[in-house]
Amino acid sequence: MTPSDPVPAGVLGTIGATPLVELTRLDPARRFRTFAKLEAHNPGGSMKDRSALEMLGERIRTGELVPGRSTVVESSSGNLGIGLAQVCAYYGLRFICVVDPRTNQQNIAIMRALGAEVEVVRETDPATGEYLPVRIRRIQELTTLTGHAYWPNQYANPLNPQAHRRTMREIVEGLPDGVDYLFCATSSCGTLRGCAEYVRERGLPVTVVAVDAAGSAIFGRPPGPRLIPGHGAAIRPGLYRDGLADEVVHVTDLDCVVGCRRLAAREAILAGGSSGAVVAAVELMADRIPAGATCALVLPDRGERYLDTIYDDEWVGRHFGDITHQWKEQKSDMRVPAC
Numbered sequence: 268m269t270p271s272d273p274v275p276a277g278v279l280g281t282i283g284a285t286p287l288v289e290l291t292r293l294d295p296a297r298r299f300r301t302f303a304k305l306e307a308h309n310p311g312g313s314m315k316d317r318s319a320l321e322m323l324g325e326r327i328r329t330g331e332l333v334p335g336r337s338t339v340v341e342s343s344s345g346n347l348g349i350g351l352a353q354v355c356a357y358y359g360l361r362f363i364c365v366v367d368p369r370t371n372q373q374n375i376a377i378m379r380a381l382g383a384e385v386e387v388v389r390e391t392d393p394a395t396g397e398y399l400p401v402r403i404r405r406i407q408e409l410t411t412l413t414g415h416a417y418w419p420n421q422y423a424n425p426l427n428p429q430a431h432r433r434t435m436r437e438i439v440e441g442l443p444d445g446v447d448y449l450f451c452a453t454s455s456c457g458t459l460r461g462c463a464e465y466v467r468e469r470g471l472p473v474t475v476v477a478v479d480a481a482g483s484a485i486f487g488r489p490p491g492p493r494l495i496p497g498h499g500a501a502i503r504p505g506l507y508r509d510g511l512a513d514e515v516v517h518v519t520d521l522d523c524v525v526g527c528r529r530l531a532a533r534e535a536i537l538a539g540g541s542s543g544a545v546v547a548a549v550e551l552m553a554d555r556i557p558a559g560a561t562c563a564l565v566l567p568d569r570g571e572r573y574l575d576t577i578y579d580d581e582w583v584g585r586h587f588g589d590i591t592h593q594w595k596e597q598k599s600d601m602r603v604p605a606c
């Protein structure tokens with residue numbers, strides 16, 4: 268991508284067009300169909316590759332971001348950081364990512380391997396007890412201190428949701444018989460807003476379900492402790508708008524773990540925590556979803572980055588006790604579908 272070349276080059280050209288697969292084994296007794304958009308298939312391993320490319324691409328095209336001179340700074344729990352590190356490495360831009368101690372070590376190692384500088388904030392905000400306000404303050408400092416710096420600001424940048432109009436377009440085109448429900452996890456609200464705006468502008472009869480973390484403040488609840496990074500936020504993001512979601516489902520950390528473990532055991536999909544949240548949200552709403560409906564689930568990232576938490580028996584036991592029966596339990600009418 269240069270001023271004369273609007274097409275993302277090299278590996279960046281493989282962002283998007285992720286597979287959409289039917290989940291038939293999660294609960295074969297279900298009377299509705301469930302399809303999963305596997306965003307782990309993006310080259311950086313998550314749907315945030317889309318946001319990263321959209322937010323930097325235009326500035327690279329117009330020459331506002333200059334290799335060797337410009338610095339990109341951002342606060343990320345990992346996935347956007349990896350997406351940005353990927354775009355910055357490709358174009359030779361300096362990238363500083365501000366994270367907090369909840370960010371998993373593997374994400375930090377991946378960003379560093381892609382040439383990013385990673386800063387970990389260790390203090391929480393005295394007023395809220397959260398890391399996010401401290402991360403944002405550090406970004407503002409870095410933007411001021413570093414010459415020629417650009418802060419994409421995923422929580423308020425309209426190019427973040429813009430990227431996810433394409434996510435929704437791919438889902439709609441992949442399910443030509445129609446989509447009745449869309450389930451997506453929320454943090455910056457980029458995915459929710461991009462998908463919701465795409466369907467509303469076209470008058471598509473899709474019920475948009477936002478999946479948020481118990482302990483997240485996005486939909487007006489008081490912030491509380493959360494273990495699993497990815498979905499949820501301590502403050503309401505600038506991208507939030509009333510009415511984006513038709514329904515909101517709050518999911519606990521335990522629900523996420525059970526959802527992830529079921530997805531791995533039954534569908535052989537090793538996905539991240541928010542994918543487990545989305546799976547759990549469908550289960551929580553299942554009784555209200557009409558027979559014959561089609562549900563699309565955005566599964567944001569891959570599970571390898573959660574091997575030492577969600578997929579680690581010792582970690583799970585320490586936080587939740589023995590939950591094996593919860594994800595191994597088979598519904599009475601569940602049978603193993605034919606291969």
Ligand SMILES: Cc1ncc(COP(=O)(O)O)c(C=O)c1O
Pocket residue numbers: 313315346347452453454455456457458459496497498499539540541542567568
């Ligand atoms: C794993 C994961 N799930 C869900 C989300 C939430 O997506 P959004 O920021 O588009 O609301 C993110 C955002 O970083 C994420 O990394």
